[in-house]
Amino acid sequence: MLTYCNQLPRGKHYPLSKQPVQSLMEKLNHKECTSQLLPIRDAIDVISGKWKLQIIVSISTGNNHFREIERSIPKLSSKVLAKELKDLEANRLIKRTVFESSPVSVEYTLLPHADSLQPVIESLRHWGTIHRNEIMRD
Secondary structure (H helix, E strand, O other): OOOOOOOOOOOOOOOHHHHHHHHHHHHHHHHHHHHHHHHHHHHHHHHOOOOHHHHHHHHHOOOOOHHHHHHHOOOOOHHHHHHHHHHHHHOOOEEEEEEOOOOOEEEEEEOHHHHOOHHHHHHHHHHHHHHHHHHOOO
16 A cells, blocks of 8 residues: 555565575565655654644744644643643744743744644645545445
8 A cells, every 4th residue: 555665565475595585685675665754754753643733833823822722722721832832842843932920921833843744744634534424425
């Protein structure tokens, strides 16, 4: 199904003289496969979970304060929001700015790197629509 990994068929028996070559080819193919899939895994690690993309979208629509983000996403707890915001900040997708006012104000904004997620979000939305239609067809 994936075109990233064209692994050799497993379970085939080769004469003893060819097995070391086969094993080497499998190892090389596995390394190639892993190198192709590693960036995908990294991307999924950054945006995975129930809330991260919703938080990014919320901030992109102008919800820049903690309570605004929290109110814009139903069922998102304060504790989880705080953790997800820290993760997004660590991955350089958002910036947290503290304003020394009374009371202290904190604002979250998207960094330019987060803009590169826009086509990914749009592709996921498009695929999700197609997938939903596919599974609801019956």
